[in-house]
Amino acid sequence: MINFVQKVDNSITYTPVEAMSSSEQFDVVVVGVGTAGAVATIVSANKKLKTLGIERLGAAGGTITMSGICGYYFGGRGGEYEKIDKRLKELAPLTTQRYYASPDIRKYNLDRIIDESGAVIKYECIVTGIYIDDRRIVGVRVLSNGKESDISLKILIDATGDGDICDMANCAMSFGGNKYGDISPFSVVRTVLCNGVVHNFNCDNGKVDQRDVEQFSKELLRAQSYYAKKTKGELPLRINCLPGIREGRLLYGEERLTLEDFFEGNLTNKPVMYAYSDLDKHGDDSAFDIDIFRRWHVMSNMGAINVTVPISMGCLIAKEYDNLIAAGRCLSVDHEMQFCVRMNRDMQKLGEVAAIMAFIALQNGVALKDIEYDKLEPLLRESGCLSEENNKGFMFDSWSDKSFIRKVEWLKDVDSINHHLATNQPAVAIWSCKLLGDKIKPALRANLLSGNDYLVKHSALALAVLDDPTGAPVLRRIIEQRDREELKDMRKGNRTRISMALCAVGMLKDKDSINTIKALISDPKEHTAYCINSNYRRGYYLAVSSAVAALFDIADAHPETGKEIEKFLEEQFSDGKYISKITTADSNDSHYIDAKNIYNNICIWKDKKFNRS
Amino acid sequence: MKKYDLILLGATFLSLGIADVYTGKTLIIDSKTKPGYEYIDAFHNFSLNNTRLNTQKGVDFAEYLNSFDLYSNVYIPEWTAYVSKWIYEKSMSILLLTDVLEVQKLDNRLFKVIIFNSNGRQELYTKQIVDTRTKSPNKKYLNALVCGGNVDSFDSAMSVVNCCDISIIEVEIPIDYTYTRARERVVNLWQSRPAKYDMVKLAAIADVFYEEVNVDAVEVTAGYKEVYSTYYSNPLTAFDKGCKIGGELNDKLCAEGR
Numbered sequence: 001m002i003n004f005v006q007k008v009d010n011s012i013t014y015t016p017v018e019a020m021s022s023s024e025q026f027d028v029v030v031v032g033v034g035t036a037g038a039v040a041t042i043v044s045a046n047k048k049l050k051t052l053g054i055e056r057l058g059a060a061g062g063t064i065t066m067s068g069i070c071g072y073y074f075g076g077r078g079g080e081y082e083k084i085d086k087r088l089k090e091l092a093p094l095t096t097q098r099y100y101a102s103p104d105i106r107k108y109n110l111d112r113i114i115d116e117s118g119a120v121i122k123y124e125c126i127v128t129g130i131y132i133d134d135r136r137i138v139g140v141r142v143l144s145n146g147k148e149s150d151i152s153l154k155i156l157i158d159a160t161g162d163g164d165i166c167d168m169a170n171c172a173m174s175f176g177g178n179k180y181g182d183i184s185p186f187s188v189v190r191t192v193l194c195n196g197v198v199h200n201f202n203c204d205n206g207k208v209d210q211r212d213v214e215q216f217s218k219e220l221l222r223a224q225s226y227y228a229k230k231t232k233g234e235l236p237l238r239i240n241c242l243p244g245i246r247e248g249r250l251l252y253g254e255e256r257l258t259l260e261d262f263f264e265g266n267l268t269n270k271p272v273m274y275a276y277s278d279l280d281k282h283g284d285d286s287a288f289d290i291d292i293f294r295r296w297h298v299m300s301n302m303g304a305i306n307v308t309v310p311i312s313m314g315c316l317i318a319k320e321y322d323n324l325i326a327a328g329r330c331l332s333v334d335h336e337m338q339f340c341v342r343m344n345r346d347m348q349k350l351g352e353v354a355a356i357m358a359f360i361a362l363q364n365g366v367a368l369k370d371i372e373y374d375k376l377e378p379l380l381r382e383s384g385c386l387s388e389e390n391n392k393g394f395m396f397d398s399w400s401d402k403s404f405i406r407k408v409e410w411l412k413d414v415d416s417i418n419h420h421l422a423t424n425q426p427a428v429a430i431w432s433c434k435l436l437g438d439k440i441k442p443a444l445r446a447n448l449l450s451g452n453d454y455l456v457k458h459s460a461l462a463l464a465v466l467d468d469p470t471g472a473p474v475l476r477r478i479i480e481q482r483d484r485e486e487l488k489d490m491r492k493g494n495r496t497r498i499s500m501a502l503c504a505v506g507m508l509k510d511k512d513s514i515n516t517i518k519a520l521i522s523d524p525k526e527h528t529a530y531c532i533n534s535n536y537r538r539g540y541y542l543a544v545s546s547a548v549a550a551l552f553d554i555a556d557a558h559p560e561t562g563k564e565i566e567k568f569l570e571e572q573f574s575d576g577k578y579i580s581k582i583t584t585a586d587s588n589d590s591h592y593i594d595a596k597n598i599y600n601n602i603c604i605w606k607d608k609k610f611n612r613s
Numbered sequence: 614m615k616k617y618d619l620i621l622l623g624a625t626f627l628s629l630g631i632a633d634v635y636t637g638k639t640l641i642i643d644s645k646t647k648p649g650y651e652y653i654d655a656f657h658n659f660s661l662n663n664t665r666l667n668t669q670k671g672v673d674f675a676e677y678l679n680s681f682d683l684y685s686n687v688y689i690p691e692w693t694a695y696v697s698k699w700i701y702e703k704s705m706s707i708l709l710l711t712d713v714l715e716v717q718k719l720d721n722r723l724f725k726v727i728i729f730n731s732n733g734r735q736e737l738y739t740k741q742i743v744d745t746r747t748k749s750p751n752k753k754y755l756n757a758l759v760c761g762g763n764v765d766s767f768d769s770a771m772s773v774v775n776c777c778d779i780s781i782i783e784v785e786i787p788i789d790y791t792y793t794r795a796r797e798r799v800v801n802l803w804q805s806r807p808a809k810y811d812m813v814k815l816a817a818i819a820d821v822f823y824e825e826v827n828v829d830a831v832e833v834t835a836g837y838k839e840v841y842s843t844y845y846s847n848p849l850t851a852f853d854k855g856c857k858i859g860g861e862l863n864d865k866l867c868a869e870g871r
Contacts (some may be wrong), residue, residue: 108797221698227693228681241647
């Protein structure tokens with residue numbers, strides 16, 4: 001029995017139909033011809049599969065072309081996308097930009113390569129419903145030129161970015177992360193002419209649940225209006241029509257990769273590709289994130305370390321269906337893992353993987369989950385999409401400073417750990433302690449009596465990362481003495497020691513820290529101790545956000561303190577006056593929004609009362 | 614039941630003019646992400662010479678743009694942020710990224726408008742619809758911005774407007790051309806430019822066609838009208854016309870005793 005499935009007023013409805021009368025038939029339908037979808041369409045068609053790409057906009061390439069985010073930030077090399085990029089070079093004389101950095105050149109390049117592949121593309125076309133027969137999606141209904149029609153298919157690749165088709169098919173999905181439903185911010189990119197050269201500029205424009213169309217529409221207008229100002233020397237060319245969305249729905253696929261899994265080492269030994277990036281969380285509000293991320297990003301100051309993530313085939317397969325692939329940023333990872341599995345290069349590779357999976361499934365007449373890895377792997381290695389060169393482990397990496405690039409070597413012996421803990425670059429040593437676990441604790445406890453300031457403080461932090469409260473008095477002293485030193489490990493986003501200590505006492509649920517934390521929050525002059533850079537006091541924001549999150553942790557673990565802490569936070573934050581201590585930017589600015597979210601998080605915490613009875 | 618006094622199809626300048634004047638409960642719907650795309654994103658430049666605005670709201674809007682120096686020195690690509698700001702500050706009801714699937718006339722003088730977006734299919738109800746999106750254009754252009762020097766037209770299908778450090782080239786495209794073919798036409802045209810324009814480069818190709826129509830309005834049925842924003846010579850005239858229509862709809866609202 002075939003069901004016609006559609007979303008009506010946010011609910012999925014099923015209507016049985018006798019049969020599907022389709023006007024067109026394809027082997028593979030790719031919905032969303034964006035960053036991943038364009039490559040999926042090309043690769044699928046090149047494999048001689050009858051391929052249709054459906055795209056709501058008027059050009060292919062998605063975030064790269066229509067959002068204007070077309071430079072590369074990390075991600076893995078190799079694969080079909082590099083062949084596509086190579087052909088950009090011949091178009092270089094047309095543009096002022098570096099050839100790979102011109103969205104318009106890329107659009108035209110994709111046009112011609114898609115055309116050469118033989119794929120059919122329907123632009124300004126959307127999917128309004130799907131046909132399902134048991135565990136197979138057998139067709140889609142599309143709206144094009146004001147008319148709806150039905151198309152039958154064998155494999156469907158959801159490359160919509162937000163997993164719209166998986167959502168419509170009622171697949172299990174998540175949206176946002178941590179206790180506060182946090183999502184990554186979006187950007188609206190502006191293209192300008194400056195000194196005769198075209199540039200694309202973006203900044204974080206805010207956070208919104210783009211599934212709420214009314215709210216999203218308002219936020220888009222607000223974000224666009226942020227650019228209602230003239231900048232000397234710049235001639236605006238456009239505000240790009242597709243907002244740069246960093247995060248949408250995430251599939252719960254045949255396999256799901258979480259950040260916890262990643263740090264526990266629960267990783268696939270059958271990768272289809274390696275994603276490569278730092279855990280590129282936008283915003284300084286890591287204090288409110290999940291525990292493992294706080295240990296890595298805040299307490300260990302590891303924010304800008306690049307990680308390598310092996311992605312398994314199962315992360316692209318919707319477990320509810322035999323023939324539905326999620327390609328692109330809606331793949332089956334959690335919110336925190338997605339910080340580093342969303343880069344342009346890696347999304348393009350996922351498109352290639354999806355197409356090769358479709359090819360093998362059709363060639364062998366099997367469901368996607370039954371694809372043999374031994375058949376898939378050689379094809380991915382042949383094209384370079386899967387390559388051990390991209391399996392870099394953990395790296396210090398940089399675009400601009402080649403001297404910075406080196407592999408992270410975890411420390412294993414006490415002497416080298418102590419040597420690094422005794423500097424203002426203790427990050428690798430702290431995390432090395434995490435990896436060593438209980439056996440390093442005696443040495444760290446002994447360090448607390450060493451008399452070496454850095455060694456004492458960083459050992460206390462390392463003990464806290466291991467959930468050992470022995471160093472709690474040291475952590476409290478760091479806060480009392482307002483040790484605001486910014487560490488020097490990373491190329492960007494270094495933490496201050498005070499914010500690390502605040503996070504640590506929270507993670508230790510240290511009740512004895514309450515008054516110290518409250519004193520910092522209520523100190524009317526504390527903010528003046530931090531410098532202001534481009535209307536933002538980052539150091540103060542790090543301290544205050546960590547302090548608030550710590551009070552949440554302590555109250556949750558010690559419910560008897562809950563009322564007192566709630567009252568205190570309400571007094572300190574409800575009038576919003578704290579925001580001007582953090583930033584003097586207007587309410588349209590991302591720093592203002594992040595600052596305002598401190599009180600929003602307080603309200604959510606009070607409402608939900610998480611683990612407190 | 615989501616009910617409106619007026620639903621405007623197309624976040625065009627004409628719709629914005631109607632919405633600015635009309636006092637009933639109004640909703641603007643568009644599949645795009647930005648307002649005024651029919652002129653701004655199409656890179657359709659224009660002259661304001663001899664522009665006569667007949668409504669006070671039309672004049673107010675022009676003065677608003679003038680306050681940012683957008684009126685006297687018209688450079689259309691610059692306008693999006695200011696138009697978005699204007700809409701945002703007026704808290705207009707607008708649904709972007711939303712397609713219209715169908716409009717059905719019901720027996721009781723109501724229309725059912727079926728829309729589709731991330732929330733799926735939804736039904737809205739209204740007594741009045743004005744569709745300001747272009748239909749059946751008689752001419753179509755894909756325009757582009759070039760930089761690095763002024764140019765003169767070198768192709769019969771091409772016209773040029775030189776302004777600031779940018780020239781807007783307007784390339785007429787056959788009506789049946791898809792975006793792919795149209796982009797190919799523009800790129801090929803630019804690749805074949807005379808040698809003296811070697812240093813003039815493509816800065817941006819428009820994301821939407823500029824579509825000319827030679828009919829200003831069509832009455833679909835009582836209560837449902839198509840009024841085409843791009844019939845007008847420039848966005849301010851389109852806005853002004855919208856204000857006039859908004860006034861007429863207000864009169865109707867009064868007559869209904871509301």
